[in-house]
Amino acid sequence: EAQVTQNPRYLITVTGKKLTVTCSQNMNHEYMSWYRQDPGLGLRQIYYSMNVEVTDKGDVPEGYKVSRKEKRNFPLILESPSPNQTSLYFCASSSQTGTIYEQYFGPGTRLTVT
Amino acid sequence: GEDVEQSLFLSVREGDSSVINCTYTDSSSTYLYWYKQEPGAGLQLLTYIFSNMDMKQDQRLTVLLNKKDKHLSLRIADTQTGDSAIYFCAENRGGGKLIFGQGTELSVKP
Numbered sequence: 577e578a579q580v581t582q583n584p585r586y587l588i589t590v591t592g593k594k595l596t597v598t599c600s601q602n603m604n605h606e607y608m609s610w611y612r613q614d615p616g617l618g619l620r621q622i623y624y625s626m627n628v629e630v631t632d633k634g635d636v637p638e639g640y641k642v643s644r645k646e647k648r649n650f651p652l653i654l655e656s657p658s659p660n661q662t663s664l665y666f667c668a669s670s671s672q673t674g675t676i677y678e679q680y681f682g683p684g685t686r687l688t689v690t
Numbered sequence: 691g692e693d694v695e696q697s698l699f700l701s702v703r704e705g706d707s708s709v710i711n712c713t714y715t716d717s718s719s720t721y722l723y724w725y726k727q728e729p730g731a732g733l734q735l736l737t738y739i740f741s742n743m744d745m746k747q748d749q750r751l752t753v754l755l756n757k758k759d760k761h762l763s764l765r766i767a768d769t770q771t772g773d774s775a776i777y778f779c780a781e782n783r784g785g786g787k788l789i790f791g792q793g794t795e796l797s798v799k800p
Contacts, residue, residue, distance in 0.1 A: 580732075607786060616698065618778060618792035619733070626786050634787065666732055679788070681732030 578603045580682035582667050588688045589657055597652045597685050599667030607670040608650040609634070609679065610642065612663040619666065625650055626672070657689045694781055696791040703799050708766040710794045712779035717760065719781040724753065724764045727776040727793070736764070736777070766796075774798045 580601045589595055601608065609624035611634075621634025625644040639661055641653040650669075654661060664686050668679040695713045702708045714722065720741050725733040739746045739753045739762075746753045752765040762779055776793040783789060 609786070609788070611790075616792055618694075618696075619780075619790040621788060621790075624786045632786065635789070668732075678735045678738070679733070681734070683732055684730075 578680070580667055580669050580680050582665075582682040582685050584685060585683065586686050588690065590690055591658055592656050595654050595657060595687075597654075597665060597667075597687070599650045599652065599682060600648050601650075601667075601669040601680070602648065603669060603671070603680065604647065605669035605680075606647070606672045607679075608644065609668045609670075610640070610650070610652050611666045611668065612636065612661075613666060613684075614663050622652070622665075657687075659689045661687065662689050663687060694779060694789050694791040696777075696779060696794045698792060699795050699797070701797045701799065702769050704769060704771055706769055708764075708769045708773070708796055708798075710764045710766075710777050710779075710796065712762040712764075712791050714760050714762060714779070714781045714789075714791075716781055716783050716789075717757065719783055721782040722753075722755065722762050723780045723782070723788075724751075724762075725778040725780060725790075727778065729775075733778060769796075769798050771798045771800060 606627045610622040611619040620636045623642040625631045667682040670679045723738045724736045726736045727733045750767045754763045778793045780790045
């Protein structure tokens with residue numbers, strides 16, 4: 577089954593404790609992206625990657641890191657999480673057929689930083 | 691501004707038409723999209739429109755694009771309770787950069 581998977585689905589952590597949220601897709605997509613969803617703000621793009629070893633900042637990259645060492649995986653790293661990073665995070669992937677960028681979304685990771 | 695704007699809530703009765711509106715900001719955006727998010731789930735692409743089109747119809751969905759006013763709308767005909775969800779418009783600013791609106795929560799009452 578074609579899908580985007582994220583782990584963990586729920587995470588409660590404390591300020592400053594490094595964490596990684598994994599994202600994996602099995603559709604051989606070149607493009608992958610991370611978003612955070614906050615009430616009243618919609619989805620905001622954190623980082624995206626057009627292909628292996630190519631990453632770019634989205635609108636809200638501060639406090640986050642990503643890497644794209646292989647095509648299927650695009651982990652999101654929070655080196656020193658803070659409470660303002662409490663949010664619902666989505667990973668998405670897309671083939672680059674034309675420029676349509678139909679994105680397939682993962683189920684989401686709900687992160688709480690205390 | 692740089693934001694994609696949507697109203698936050700819309701309530702309709704089952705069987706009525708729903709119209710969800712969106713204003714975007716970048717006149718050079720090539721594609722504009724409507725995504726649907728059901729409770730507890732990720733987003734799914736509903737439909738998209740290329741910037742050189744004025745209208746696109748897909749079964750119960752009609753997308754209207756007014757490039758001059760940078761206004762996008764989604765009309766759902768014969769709205770059903772299963773259409774209750776959050777609807778996001780998004781614009782493709784090129785190079786992988788997609789900007790989403792705040793989302794409109796559609797509530798369909800029986």
